[in-house]
Amino acid sequence: MILAVDVGNTRIKWGMHDGNSWLSQGGIETSDVAGLGDAWRGLIAPERIVASNVAGPHVAMQIEEACKGWPAKMQWVVAVENQCGVSNGYEIPSQLGSDRWAALIASRHIVPEGCVVVNAGTAMTVDALTADGVFLGGLIVPGVATMLRALAVSTAAIEEGGGHYRDIPKNTSDAVYSGALSAMVGAVWHMNALLAGEIKRAPTCLLSGGDAQLLLPLLSGKTRMVDNLVLDGLIRIALA
Incomplete structure (x- = not known):
């Protein structure tokens, strides 16, 4: 049994895998990490634990504390130059976030012809x-x-929340919300166009993360939603 753990800034997600398929999956808010031991109480003891963490060392320590009752050793994933068929083009490979690295490895096996990998969460x-x-x-x-909060904090006339997406917004709340989504969609389109020029065809776009469902209706072309892309990549790393 392998326990994969994706520790994000907002949520901690996990899944128990038997080497062939997922047996169970779950998640809690990262702010509730102290209760992780209770959330895991009913899990079968894993033989291995593989994890990605972007929430900092304090949260990592609490994750390790929650795993203390199991004999399995914790493997914290760090991006490297080459792994599972993916070559890391970062100037300093280890500086790439472990969540991004795991998502890239999963994506390589889902869309082997090349793709844009979008993980939409806190960032x-x-x-x-x-x-x-x-x-x-x-x-x-x-x-x-994050965008909505930044605008609410940095401006006097804009309040956080309440807006809806509109192609051409006619009130401030809708303008702020639609602007945030449009900025994200624009970033995806930009990278999609750059990669299309590199691989000489329109790439598939893989969407994952909590905001993925907000982006999907606004993206044209070959776009697919994939749940828990990071967890899938962690399992591929563990099984390699």
């Missing part, structure tokens, strides 16, 4: 992966809630 990452498995680089953009 949205938009990464370019060629048909040869080369990660060219990518963008990091604030997520919807």
Whole structure:
């Protein structure tokens, strides 16, 4: 049994895998990490634990504390130069977020002909992966809630929340919400066009993360939603 853990800034997601398929999956808010031991109480003891963490060392320590009752050793994933058919194009490979690295590895096996990998959460990452498995680089953009919060904090006349997406907004709340989504969609389109020029065809776009369902209706072309892309990549790393 392998326990895969995706520790994000907003949510912690996990899944128990038997080497062939998922047996169970779950998640909690990262702010509730102290209760993770209770959430895991009914899980079968894993033989291995593989995890990605972008929430900082304090949260990592609490994750390790929750795993203490199991004999399995914790493997914290760190991006490397080459792994599972993916070559890391970052100037310093280890600086690439472990969540992005795991998502790229999963995407390589889902769309082997090359794709744009979008993970839309607290921040949205938009990464370019060629048909040869080369990660060219990518963008990091604030997520919807992060953008809305930043505008509410930094301006006097804009309040957080309440807006809806409109193609041409006619009130401030809708303008703010639609602007945030449009900025994210624009980043995806931009990377999609750059990768299309590199691979000489229109790439597939893989969408994952909490904001993915907000973006899907606004993206044209070959776009697919994939749940828990990071967890899938973690399992591929563990099984390699």
